[in-house]
Amino acid sequence: MSTTATIKALRPDDFRGRENDGDNPMTAPGQEGGPSDVNATGADERAARWQKENAEAIACYNDYIEKNGLPLDEFRMF
Structure with missing residues (x-):
């Protein structure tokens, strides 16, 4: 079994047009997107x-998962 990590950078416009109920840290009440400095x-x-700087750690973690399986996998319900 081979498991690899996929990293997606979130952008403020990923959250535009959604109602802000205060739980979304990317938007503040009355603000359509994320912080203006992003x-x-x-x-x-x-x-x-970040991916380049942490490539070695990601490779080590993926190797560990491949050899040992996912931590707490026996408790997964899906």
């Missing part, structure tokens, strides 16, 4: 840099 292109660059 740049979608910058988020992609930060995500790519």
Whole structure:
């Protein structure tokens, strides 16, 4: 069994048009998108840099999962 991690950078526009009930940390009441200082292109660059910087740790974790299975897998209901 091979399990790999997939990382998706969230952008403020991923949350636009949704009702804000106060539980969404990306938006504040009365604000349509996320914080104004968040740049979608910058988020992609930060995500790519994070993946590159942590590639060794991700590979080690994926190797562990492949050899040992998912932690607490026996308790999963799905």
